[in-house]
Amino acid sequence: MKRIPEPELMDDPEQARAYALADFSEPHQAFIDHFARCFPRHRPRRVLDLGCGPADVTIRFARAYPDCEITGVDGAEAMLAFAREAVAATGVAGRVRLCHAYLPATLTGVETVDTVISNSLLHHLVDPAVLWQTLTQLSAARTAVFVMDLMRPPSEQTARELVQQYSGKEPEILRRDFYHSLCAAYRPDEIEAQLRATDLARRLQIEVVSDRHLIVWGELAC
Ligand SMILES: C[S@@+](CC[C@H](N)C(=O)[O-])C[C@H]1O[C@@H](n2cnc3c(N)ncnc32)[C@H](O)[C@@H]1O
Numbered sequence: 307m308k309r310i311p312e313p314e315l316m317d318d319p320e321q322a323r324a325y326a327l328a329d330f331s332e333p334h335q336a337f338i339d340h341f342a343r344c345f346p347r348h349r350p351r352r353v354l355d356l357g358c359g360p361a362d363v364t365i366r367f368a369r370a371y372p373d374c375e376i377t378g379v380d381g382a383e384a385m386l387a388f389a390r391e392a393v394a395a396t397g398v399a400g401r402v403r404l405c406h407a408y409l410p411a412t413l414t415g416v417e418t419v420d421t422v423i424s425n426s427l428l429h430h431l432v433d434p435a436v437l438w439q440t441l442t443q444l445s446a447a448r449t450a451v452f453v454m455d456l457m458r459p460p461s462e463q464t465a466r467e468l469v470q471q472y473s474g475k476e477p478e479i480l481r482r483d484f485y486h487s488l489c490a491a492y493r494p495d496e497i498e499a500q501l502r503a504t505d506l507a508r509r510l511q512i513e514v515v516s517d518r519h520l521i522v523w524g525e526l527a528c
Contacts, residue, residue, distance in 0.1 A: 307461050309496075310489040314430045315408070316359065317382040324479045326360035326388035333454075333519065334363050337425050338370050340515060341452050344523045348450045350374040350421040356409065356440065357381075357427025361389035361402070367423060368398040375401045377416055381408035410436050413444075421450045428455040429491040438504045445526040451510060453522040456491035465489055468518055494520055 316322055350371045355364045358378030368376050380386050386404055393402045407413060409431075422444060428437050441451055459465045465488040473484050492500070494512050497520070501507040510524040 309458060311432060312486040312490040314432060315382040317384050319384045321479060322384035322388060324477055328476060328480050330362055334366055337363055337454050338366050340521055345450050352419045353421040354416050354419045356424040358389060359385045361392050363425045364402055365392060365396050365398055368401050377403045377405055379405045379407050409440055419444060424453045426455055428453060429487055434492060434500050438500055438506055442504060449526040451524055451526055454519060456487055456518055457520045458491040458493050459488055497522060
């Protein structure tokens with residue numbers, strides 16, 4: 307099926323609320339578990355989370371790696387409001403910084419990151435090169451990169467079935483968003499082409515990890 311883009315920023319307060327209150331424990335814990343599997347020896351210290359949204363992944367990552375400090379970046383103030391609340395309610399507030407920035411942007415204070423993570427940002431981007439160029443700009447010796455996203459299914463019918471299977475009991479606004487996100491997601495072959503257009507193809511690998519998710523991961527060089 308042809309890709310149907312969706313709006314980049316999740317700046318609508320109702321949409322942000324529905325997303326922030328949803329239970330993403332299964333895919334978000336899978337994000338942490340896949341990271342640990344891909345980087346068994348890496349000890350994250352300074353981490354950047356691109357498109358952090360309400361910071362559920364950010365907080366899980368901070369808990370999983372107690373020695374790290376994380377900067378979460380998002381362009382939607384509505385999402386960051388929920389992120390601030392969530393971070394304040396946890397024991398990781400001293401290690402998590404939230405930053406309002408619309409990518410592509412010059413990010414300050416993240417020059418020495420050793421880890422870049424991103425969950426479900428790529429499919430929002432009108433120009434996916436924005437993510438890959440941001441990574442290239444941040445590239446330092448042995449920066450661990452871990453991106454997870456949805457994968458576009460072969461047909462709208464399959465997208466509807468996935469929505470029913472995984473968010474059948476969620477509010478309508480969330481089911482609608484999930485459907486739109488599946489339709490906007492990139493396929494592995496498209497991501498491969500995106501990486502080939504940069505220097506990253508040699509560094510990052512793509513792996514399908516579920517019926518609706520893929521990961522892109524590897525180490526950047528200088
Ligand atoms: C589906 S949410 C994912 C949030 C979070 N990473 C998670 O897994 O729960 C995508 C987020 O990316 C943000 N976003 C989309 N395009 C962006 C851009 N160009 N710059 C910064 N943030 C962006 C949206 O505002 C939204 O909060």
